[in-house]
Amino acid sequence: MVQKLDVLQETPSQTAGPYVHIGLMPTYAGNGGYYDEEIGTTPFIDESKARGEIIEIVGSVFDGTGWAMRDALIESWQCDAKGIFPGQDGADPSFAGHCRFAADAETGEFTLRTVKPGSYKGRGGVESAPHISLWVVARGINIGLNTRIYFEDEKNDDDPLLNRIEQRPRVNTLIAKKTDEGKYRFDIRLQGEGETVFLDI
Amino acid sequence: MTDLGPLIPRNRAIHPDPYDPGYKTSVARSPNLPLLSMESTPSEETGPAFGHGTLGALDNNLILNWTKGAAPAVGERILMHGRVLDEMGRPVPNTLVEIWQANAGGRYRHKKDTYFAPLDPNFGGCGRTITDENGYYEFLTVRPGAYPWPNRANDWRPMHIHISVYGHSFGQRLITQMYFEGDPLIAHCPIAATIKDRSQLDRLVAPLDFSKSRPLDFLAYKFDIVLRGRRQTMFENKLEGM
Numbered sequence A: 001m002v003q004k005l006d007v008l009q010e011t012p013s014q015t016a017g018p019y020v021h022i023g024l025m026p027t028y029a030g031n032g033g034y035y036d037e038e039i040g041t042t043p044f045i046d047e048s049k050a051r052g053e054i055i056e057i058v059g060s061v062f063d064g065t066g067w068a069m070r071d072a073l074i075e076s077w078q079c080d081a082k083g084i085f086p087g088q089d090g091a092d093p094s095f096a097g098h099c100r101f102a103a104d105a106e107t108g109e110f111t112l113r114t115v116k117p118g119s120y121k122g123r124g125g126v127e128s129a130p131h132i133s134l135w136v137v138a139r140g141i142n143i144g145l146n147t148r149i150y151f152e153d154e155k156n157d158d159d160p161l162l163n164r165i166e167q168r169p170r171v172n173t174l175i176a177k178k179t180d181e182g183k184y185r186f187d188i189r190l191q192g193e194g195e196t197v198f199l200d201i
Numbered sequence B: 001m002t003d004l005g006p007l008i009p010r011n012r013a014i015h016p017d018p019y020d021p022g023y024k025t026s027v028a029r030s031p032n033l034p035l036l037s038m039e040s041t042p043s044e045e046t047g048p049a050f051g052h053g054t055l056g057a058l059d060n061n062l063i064l065n066w067t068k069g070a071a072p073a074v075g076e077r078i079l080m081h082g083r084v085l086d087e088m089g090r091p092v093p094n095t096l097v098e099i100w101q102a103n104a105g106g107r108y109r110h111k112k113d114t115y116f117a118p119l120d121p122n123f124g125g126c127g128r129t130i131t132d133e134n135g136y137y138e139f140l141t142v143r144p145g146a147y148p149w150p151n152r153a154n155d156w157r158p159m160h161i162h163i164s165v166y167g168h169s170f171g172q173r174l175i176t177q178m179y180f181e182g183d184p185l186i187a188h189c190p191i192a193a194t195i196k197d198r199s200q201l202d203r204l205v206a207p208l209d210f211s212k213s214r215p216l217d218f219l220a221y222k223f224d225i226v227l228r229g230r231r232q233t234m235f236e237n238k239l240e241g242m
């Protein structure tokens, strides 16, 4: 026998299921007006005052058969244009950094309208390239999938996460492609050819 | 900012298998390739905060919140309560807890749910609250019904409430489900069975709790939630590689 560890274990995950939208995005689920103020409908507190470039990222979440899922729900979290996270000293007071968005029930396409994040220095002074963190849940996803959006028009060469990806072509799965001024395309592939790099951080 | 330390790496063994043929939808929705593991960074260690100002007075009362207090929902009245803690056993105060569920007949108020149990005109099926300074939360609701779902030819979900929790950092984000003590359907459910270790599944089963049950009004079920903790030692590296 040994001493007992007095730490707890994390609660096990379960799938968010097909009806996750009623809980997290009631208006999307057809229950608009349920709450006076819905959470995460936009990452902006005041878009007209937010500093930095406003961008739109469009994409789909594809399952292992190549089908664009109609029921995926995604959350994003990011720092502001200066690399400061909401809640930290000096953060942009017009930017909340967190958004909930879902695939369109007809087309399977999502749009995230936000500010382009800045780079920041993490523990040990290591600089990360600008990125947005994502968390994807849906029916059939038993534990939420974490990934990141980087940008093809930023300098990504020294990013500590991208540099850990052994198979270099897979780095591209995390990089949004610029389609127009302020517009990007970012697709997520859950499985198979072009499978997105998912994170355990 | 003081450095609270990196997040404790997730123990994936306690979680469901992402790929589980018994739960058919997971087959094409689970990554084939290994996850990329590394120590947490500010992107995972920070997270959104929500104030009490966002919430309405009835948000954690599912018996009344759909009708804005006009008429109560049908069903067995229950209090769902518990604490949000981290792996170090510390309470997680001021964090958002959201729930959603079927009504007492097993029907969701969602445009995609076509089960012939009727909608209850007085029940919406979701609620939210913010934990207090000791990590406590409470919801008043009705016990959801079991319902059939398309998987194998005759699969039924046990009675359950879906729960979403933030914690204080995006890397703690968790969605799970609460089951009810004594429900015989738990043992037959392919979604519950995605958790391979039965002792871990048991941690999702809320016991009946008479200490919080109100005579002549409601029964109570207790459900504590543990989120990832932060590692703090005297020997954390201040500089990469030193």
Ligand SMILES: [Fe+2]
Pocket: A017, A019, B102, B157, B160, B162
């Ligand atoms: Fe459910």
